[in-house]
Amino acid sequence: MSEQSASQKSINLQRAFSKEWRELAIKLVLFTCALLTIATTVSIIYVLLEGGLDLFEYVTFSEFFFGTEWSALSEPHSYGILPLLSGTLMIMFGAALIALPLGLASAIFLSEFATDRQRKFIKPSLEVLAGIPTVVYGYFALKFITPVLAVVFPSIPVFNALSAMIVVGIMVMPMVASLCDDALRAVPGSMRQAGYAIGATQFEVTTNVVVPAALSGVLASFVLAMSRAIGETMAVTIAAGSTPKLTGNPLEGIQTMTAFIVQAAKGDAQHSGALFASIFAVAGVLFLITFVMNVISNRIMRRYKETYE
Amino acid sequence: MSEHSPWQHSAENLTRRRRISKIFKYTCISMTVSALVLVAVLILQVFSQGLSPYDYEATPFIVSNENTFVDALTMDQLQAIFSAEGSARKWSDLNSNWPDEYIKIYGFQREYDENAHKFITEKITGDRDGSLKQKDATYFEYPPQVMNALLDSPYAIAYVDPHTYSRNRSRVKALSLDGVAYTPENADSEAYPVTEEKFIFVDWDFLTSPPSSHDAGETGVYIPLIGTLWLVALTALISVPLAIGSAIYLEEYAKQGRISTFIEINISNLAGVPSIVYGILGLAVFYRTFGLGNSVITGALTLSLLILPVVITASREAIRAVPQSLRHAALALGSNRWQAIWYHVLPSALPGVMTGIILSLSRAIGETAPLIIVGAAISVTSAPGGPMSQYSILPLSIYEWSDRQEPGFAEAAAAAIVVLLVVLLLLNGIAIFIRNRYQNKLS
Numbered sequence: 206m207s208e209q210s211a212s213q214k215s216i217n218l219q220r221a222f223s224k225e226w227r228e229l230a231i232k233l234v235l236f237t238c239a240l241l242t243i244a245t246t247v248s249i250i251y252v253l254l255e256g257g258l259d260l261f262e263y264v265t266f267s268e269f270f271f272g273t274e275w276s277a278l279s280e281p282h283s284y285g286i287l288p289l290l291s292g293t294l295m296i297m298f299g300a301a302l303i304a305l306p307l308g309l310a311s312a313i314f315l316s317e318f319a320t321d322r323q324r325k326f327i328k329p330s331l332e333v334l335a336g337i338p339t340v341v342y343g344y345f346a347l348k349f350i351t352p353v354l355a356v357v358f359p360s361i362p363v364f365n366a367l368s369a370m371i372v373v374g375i376m377v378m379p380m381v382a383s384l385c386d387d388a389l390r391a392v393p394g395s396m397r398q399a400g401y402a403i404g405a406t407q408f409e410v411t412t413n414v415v416v417p418a419a420l421s422g423v424l425a426s427f428v429l430a431m432s433r434a435i436g437e438t439m440a441v442t443i444a445a446g447s448t449p450k451l452t453g454n455p456l457e458g459i460q461t462m463t464a465f466i467v468q469a470a471k472g473d474a475q476h477s478g479a480l481f482a483s484i485f486a487v488a489g490v491l492f493l494i495t496f497v498m499n500v501i502s503n504r505i506m507r508r509y510k511e512t513y514e
Numbered sequence: 515m516s517e518h519s520p521w522q523h524s525a526e527n528l529t530r531r532r533r534i535s536k537i538f539k540y541t542c543i544s545m546t547v548s549a550l551v552l553v554a555v556l557i558l559q560v561f562s563q564g565l566s567p568y569d570y571e572a573t574p575f576i577v578s579n580e581n582t583f584v585d586a587l588t589m590d591q592l593q594a595i596f597s598a599e600g601s602a603r604k605w606s607d608l609n610s611n612w613p614d615e616y617i618k619i620y621g622f623q624r625e626y627d628e629n630a631h632k633f634i635t636e637k638i639t640g641d642r643d644g645s646l647k648q649k650d651a652t653y654f655e656y657p658p659q660v661m662n663a664l665l666d667s668p669y670a671i672a673y674v675d676p677h678t679y680s681r682n683r684s685r686v687k688a689l690s691l692d693g694v695a696y697t698p699e700n701a702d703s704e705a706y707p708v709t710e711e712k713f714i715f716v717d718w719d720f721l722t723s724p725p726s727s728h729d730a731g732e733t734g735v736y737i738p739l740i741g742t743l744w745l746v747a748l749t750a751l752i753s754v755p756l757a758i759g760s761a762i763y764l765e766e767y768a769k770q771g772r773i774s775t776f777i778e779i780n781i782s783n784l785a786g787v788p789s790i791v792y793g794i795l796g797l798a799v800f801y802r803t804f805g806l807g808n809s810v811i812t813g814a815l816t817l818s819l820l821i822l823p824v825v826i827t828a829s830r831e832a833i834r835a836v837p838q839s840l841r842h843a844a845l846a847l848g849s850n851r852w853q854a855i856w857y858h859v860l861p862s863a864l865p866g867v868m869t870g871i872i873l874s875l876s877r878a879i880g881e882t883a884p885l886i887i888v889g890a891a892i893s894v895t896s897a898p899g900g901p902m903s904q905y906s907i908l909p910l911s912i913y914e915w916s917d918r919q920e921p922g923f924a925e926a927a928a929a930a931i932v933v934l935l936v937v938l939l940l941l942n943g944i945a946i947f948i949r950n951r952y953q954n955k956l957s
Contacts, residue, residue, distance in 0.1 A: 224850060227852070228850060228851060228852055231852050232763070232767055234759065235759045235760065235762050235763035235767060236763050236767070237759075238755075238756050238757075238759030238760040238763060239759070239760035239763040239764055239768070239777055240777075241756060241760065241822070242760065242777060242780055242781050242784055242822060242823065242826070243776075243777060243780055245784060245795070245819050245822070246780055246783070246784060248795060248799060249787065249791060249792075249795050252794065252795055252798040252799065253791075253794065255798075256794075256798060306545070307545050307546075307549050310541065310542045310545035310546060311542070311545060311546040311549060313542050314539075314542040314543055314545075314546045315546070317542075318539055318542060318543065327546065327550070330550055331550075333942075334550075334553055336873075336876060336877070336880075336938065336942070337553075337880070337935075337938075338879070338880025338881070338882070338909055338934065338938075339880065339882070340880065340882045340909040340912050340913050341560075341880075341912065341931050341934070341935070343913070343916065344560070344912060344916045344927055344928070344931060345556045345559075345560075347916055348559075348916065348924055348928075349556055349559050375549070375552065375553060378549055382546075406531050406532055406534070406535035407535045407538075407539065408531070408534050408535035408538040408539070409531065409535070411538070412538075429786065432786055433786075435788070436786075436787075436788025436789070436790065436791075437788075438788070438789065438790045438882070438883035439882045439883055439909070439913060442883070442913075443913060443916055443917070463788065463790050463883065466790055466793075466794070466883075466887070467790070467883055467886055467887070470793070470797070470886060470887040471886055484794065485794060485798075488790065488791055488794045491788060491790070491791065492787065492788070492791050495786060495787060495788055495791075496783065496786075496787070498786075499782075499783050499786035499787075500783060502786070503779065503782055503783065
């Protein structure tokens with residue numbers, strides 16, 4: 206009798222044990238999945254460092270970071286990143302000039318003025334816009350925006366920074382609108398009521414109460430939009446041209462960091478030393494800038510979440 | 515406080531403030547509307563590209579240089595020569611001054627291009643389904659054969675394609691029709707009577723032809739479309755299990771601690787990394803280190819890493835939305851943690867997870883830059899047959915064609931955009947369908 210129960214017990218124990226094992230194994234597998242994202246980050250950093258540092262066998266640090274001539278694809282080679290960086294920043298500022306006011310205005314309209322029916326129509330439309338592939342925006346810029354610009358500025362070249370700025374601005378605008386809308390709607394209604402109660406108009410409530418209260422969310426969306434504009438590739442590759450130039454004039458053709466990477470990778474860059482390394486180095490700088498901006502944006506966003514929840 | 519207060523009580527001030535408020539409101543409205551209208555206009559422009567002809571193609575009617583008597587014909591004479599009902603068999607039937615010789619008629623009728631023949635039939639007989647003369651006439655498969663036959667006899671007349679004519683223009687002469695000479699200007703203005711308007715729009719031919727590098731009229735999206743579908747399917751296969759796995763871990767297993775916070779922050783940062791950087795990662799890891807080369811699987815792995823952060827976030831939200839009571843009920847009945855997740859949490863979360871996945875996949879479809887870097891190429895000559903094949907993708911065709919200067923490629927790019935947008939719309943439609951069905955079930 207007691208023997209039987211003992212064996213029963215051991216079977217149960219065994220079952221429990223194997224069950225335990227299974228649970229552990231499952232947990233381990235799932236954990237590995239989750240770790241994959243960390244592995245991605247680590248390998249991005251490793252790959253960019255490993256490939257990019259090769260470039261400094263050919264040029265010095267100061268030549269790369271402070272050189273004003275970028276000519277990686279044609280003789281004589283020179284690898285000064287400033288022209289690419291200035292091109293990228295120019296696109297970013299131009300796009301910000303369009304996307305930030307438009308996006309914030311749309312968000313204010315959506316959260317403060319729109320009726321539920323208008324909201325139901327406009328919000329999904331903005332989401333659809335955000336889903337249009339960037340290569341399509343590039344086509345818009347080249348085929349429709351540049352010809353319109355050519356009417357205003359007859360001397361504008363086919364590939365110019367201005368059309369790319371405009372189109373990248375239009376492209377990131379829905380994201381700004383959507384994030385700002387979330388931030389503005391997170392401001393408690395009681396704060397608006399308090400404003401109206403002391404006799405403020407809708408304009409005054411919006412600019413003096415709602416927007417300041419949501420400022421961190423709004424700023425976070427701005428930073429994120431600019432980071433998106435920096436990383437934007439196809440639209441600027443198609444529209445802005447491929448002539449790296451240290452210029453402040455948006456009516457000229459320029460090249461951004463992303464556009465250079467595409468141009469170089471499209472050619473036969475697979476085996477030649479300095480050019481191949483320069484792709485990684487430029488990508489490294491690009492990654493660094495966007496990463497810092499994303500971290501800043503996330504920090505700001507986190508702070509604003511804590512305030513109203 | 516009161517001295518800084520922007521709203522002081524005076525009637526005049528109040529009207530002014532109200533006016534400002536109104537102006538502000540309408541500024542916001544007009545900015546929103548103008549942004550939407552602008553994009554609507556851009557999209558309409560793309561769709562309207564197919565409505566106007568991108569080029570005009572005039573068909574030359576030629577005789578050999580040895581033919582000394584004819585330089586021009588009227589359309590009536592042309593009909594008399596070529597149409598099945600035409601009465602002219604000898605040149606003298608047309609004009610008594612012309613020699614009493616039989617007219618030899620040549621033309622071409624390509625099997626793969628029915629439209630060219632039909633177009634000429636229509637121009638001559640006035641009826642698309644009409645017929646050309648068969649007696650005294652020979653129709654070859656290729657225009658160069660027509661040229662050879664024509665040069666044998668001064669009493670022959672033929673029509674060829676513009677390309678063949680321009681290569682042989684020293685040996686033959688093109689006739690004026692109704693007094694209009696065969697010149698490029700007359701073709702472009704459609705003054706020349708036998709001028710065809712060339713269009714490109716999305717039709718069956720466009721979907722089933724491979725891309726052409728020289729002739730926009732023959733180009734299609736078959737290879738890139740199949741490539742895109744392969745890529746999306748493989749990306750889904752790779753990213754879905756990984757995303758669901760990490761979402762389950764983060765939502766159901768991970769304790770609130772340093773590691774899970776770190777993973778969370780990492781995911782949100784990864785979501786902001788430019789897609790082109792993933793391309794570089796794919797190039798270094800999958801293309802070179804794993805030696806997968808420029809195959810579909812390299813592209814799919816790269817895209818999977820790219821969309822993983824978004825899919826994980828969406829899946830987590832779906833899993834979090836499953837009521838806690840469901841888990842408790844399962845656990846109370848004696849199931850262990852994994853059973854509760856597998857049999858109860860996951861099935862309820864699945865529609866939400868699916869929606870998130872499909873929306874991320876539609877982002878993946880539009881991605882171009884990372885795939886250019888890992889080796890998608892427009893020059894690929896066959897549709898991929900497996901994960902290790904080379905491939906091309908739809909957005910790449912759009913990119914390549916929008917740069918081309920030859921007539922028709924801008925329109926071809928627009929047509930490819932239409933195809934891409936339709937694929938996206940379909941995917942989004944599926945996502946919305948799933949979401950709606952799921953919501954109905956809950957209520």
